[in-house]
Amino acid sequence: MRIENSFIPVEGVGETTERRLWRSGVTTWGDFEPGVDVSGVGTATADRIGSFIAEALERLDDGDAAYFDRAFPSQERWRLYENFRSKTCFFDIETTGLDEHRDRVTTVSFHRDGETTTLVAGEDLTAEAVAAQFRDASLLATFNGARFDVPFLETSLDIEVDTPHLDLMYPAKRIGLSGGLKPIEKQLGIERDRPDISGRDAVRLWREYERGDADALDTLVSYNREDAENLRALADVVCASLHEDVFVDEPAER
Structure with a gap:
C-alpha cells in the first residue's frame, strides 16, 4: 500500500x-x-x-516522511514503507546485556540500498557515526527496536533518535507472526548463512573478543549484519501481507 x-x-x-x-x-x-x-x-x-x-x-x-509519521496513527505506520522503501535504514544492535543504563552497545549494523555497515565499540561506534547513518534515512526499521534498540542507543551514546521508526514486531503480530525475529524468519523461509546464535551467545562472543579472540568478533559482526539485512525481507513480506488484508481495490457491486 x-x-x-x-x-x-x-x-x-x-x-x-x-x-x-x-x-x-x-x-x-x-x-x-x-x-x-x-x-x-x-x-x-x-x-x-x-x-x-x-x-x-x-x-x-x-519526501517529508516525518509529516506522515505524525499524521498517521502509530499502528498504521507500515503504510509509509512502500513510498520510503529506498530510503529506509534497517538496523540492529548487540549489547552486553538488557539494561541500557548498565550495559553497553557492542555492535550496530545498518542495512540500506543493498549495503550493510557495521560499527564496533572501541573502534568506530560513536554518536556521530550513528547519527551519520540515520541522517539521510527517511524511515528506520527494526524488530522490537521501540523498546530495545532505540532506547539503548539513546542512553548509551547520549543521542536522540527522531527519524520516523517502523518497529516491525507490531505489524508482524497483526498478520499472525509472533515470537522473536529468528522464529519468524524460519516461518517465512528467510535463510541465514550462519547457524542460529542467541542473544546470550552474542554477549559471550563479545567477552571472548575482549579477551583477544578476533574470530569471535567476526562471528558476532556476521550475526549482527544478518539481523539487519533480514529485516528488509521481513518488511517486504509484512507490508505486502497487510496491504492484502487492509486495502480494498475493487468497488463493491451496486
Whole structure:
C-alpha cells in the first residue's frame, strides 16, 4: 500500500469510512472529488479530505516522511514503507546485556540500498557515526527496536533518535507472526548463512573478543549484519501481507 491510498490521517475518517471510500472507487487521492457520495463523508469531512490531500501531495513531493509519521496513527505506520522503501535504514544492535543504563552497545549494523555497515565499540561506534547513518534515512526499521534498540542507543551514546521508526514486531503480530525475529524468519523461509546464535551467545562472543579472540568478533559482526539485512525481507513480506488484508481495490457491486 502506498501513502496515496490512505485517508485515515484526516479528522473524521476512520478505517470504516476509508474502506467505504475505497469501495466507492476512491482508492487514491487522485480519485477524490469534493462532492463524492460516500456514507460518512459529509461536506465538512470532504473539505478536510481535500485540504489534507493538497498539503500531503506537497509533503510527499518533498519526501517529508516525518509529516506522515505524525499524521498517521502509530499502528498504521507500515503504510509509509512502500513510498520510503529506498530510503529506509534497517538496523540492529548487540549489547552486553538488557539494561541500557548498565550495559553497553557492542555492535550496530545498518542495512540500506543493498549495503550493510557495521560499527564496533572501541573502534568506530560513536554518536556521530550513528547519527551519520540515520541522517539521510527517511524511515528506520527494526524488530522490537521501540523498546530495545532505540532506547539503548539513546542512553548509551547520549543521542536522540527522531527519524520516523517502523518497529516491525507490531505489524508482524497483526498478520499472525509472533515470537522473536529468528522464529519468524524460519516461518517465512528467510535463510541465514550462519547457524542460529542467541542473544546470550552474542554477549559471550563479545567477552571472548575482549579477551583477544578476533574470530569471535567476526562471528558476532556476521550475526549482527544478518539481523539487519533480514529485516528488509521481513518488511517486504509484512507490508505486502497487510496491504492484502487492509486495502480494498475493487468497488463493491451496486
